[in-house]
Amino acid sequence: MSEQQAAPAGGPKVKKFMFVNRKAPYGTIYALESLEVVLITATFDQDVSLVFIDDGVYELVKGQQTKGIGIKNFSPSYRALDGYDVEKLYVDQASLAQRGLTEKDLLVPVEVLDAEQMGQLMAQQDVILSF
């Protein structure tokens, strides 16, 4: 059943969902909440993209060790996303540069985009959820 491509009228409709992550991981609950909603959305076979902008890029930094703050380290979950067919991860170039980070500091493969490419990608979505 290829309901992803040509869903019959009244059948399941695939929408383009973009999750915009702009917060660092442990200071607030946004990053974790976003990840949970992403996994739920993926379960419904939707077209999911994640973008990481501003402090959101810190969510993907390798080597997070949270034992000392008593909060679960959820960063390994980003590596599990491709198991849910979530493979579109985009990172804002300027946000990385401003924080002294490069792609090599990140724990998953991503596509690095400039602001214009990011803006164009946003405009192509059906639904944008901001965290």
Add this chain to the structure above:
Amino acid sequence: MLHIVNKSPFQTSTLDTCLRMAQPGNALLLIEDGIYAATMGSATEERIRACCATLKVYALQPDMDARGVTAKLIDGVTLVDYGGFVDLTVEHPTSHSWL
């Protein structure tokens, strides 16, 4: 597409990032504390005036009224009421409520 910003430009980088990514022809709606960006004499005045050239910029009047700054509205920015807010979300196929 429609960008909606509800944070003061003096509190967060949200407006900056939004303006960096907004494409010519997009619309920007300032609501809640976001409306302070559209006031004359603020440090954001230049930026808002400049982006009026490529974006359609709106501010939610009830939020400006509530904060006592409606008279300071930068010209080029269009005031809308709640009905106008709804119209904007209908006119634009994609809305992004920046957080």
